[in-house]
Amino acid sequence: MEEIQPINLMEKFSLFEKLWTPHVIGELNGQYVKLCKLKDEFVWHSHENEDELFLVLKGTLYIEFRNGKKIAVNEGEIIIIPKGVEHKPYTNGDIVFNLLFEPKETEHTGAIKTEKTVEKLDWI
Structure with a gap:
């Protein structure tokens, strides 16, 4: 069995600068845990x-x-966007630290492809 260790989220955030680019930090029941x-x-x-x-x-x-409609999601809060919405x-210009739970097959920008679309996710 692989060694089980806690993951320090702020330490992981310090490993990258690129914006709007999810980085995988774990896998849970067929889902990736991602930071961006x-x-x-x-x-x-x-x-x-x-x-x-x-x-x-x-x-x-x-x-x-x-x-x-516009919704503010504050520090310490979550929002769940239903599929198809x-x-x-x-952001208001500040950098926001965000954690995502998504099925492994989730495409970054859905069916839309832009210069911001990330095709291959990196593990950190």
Whole structure:
């Protein structure tokens, strides 16, 4: 059996600078546990087959929906975006530290491909 060790999230966040790029830190029941740093705006996208959970560890994340609704997700809060719901995450210009739980097959930006789309995830 592989040695079981705690994962220090802030230590892992210190290992990368690239924004909107998830890094895998663990695997749990067919899902990846991912960390990413967020700043400014991301892209409109949805995930047709998976719900998406955002856990904000530092800062405030905003989520905009196509109906015009905007939600603030504060430090220490989570939000779950149901599958198929189009959304656009963004920040107020500060860097937000975020943790995601997603099935391993979840595509970064769903069916939308942009310059921000990450095809291959790195483990840290």
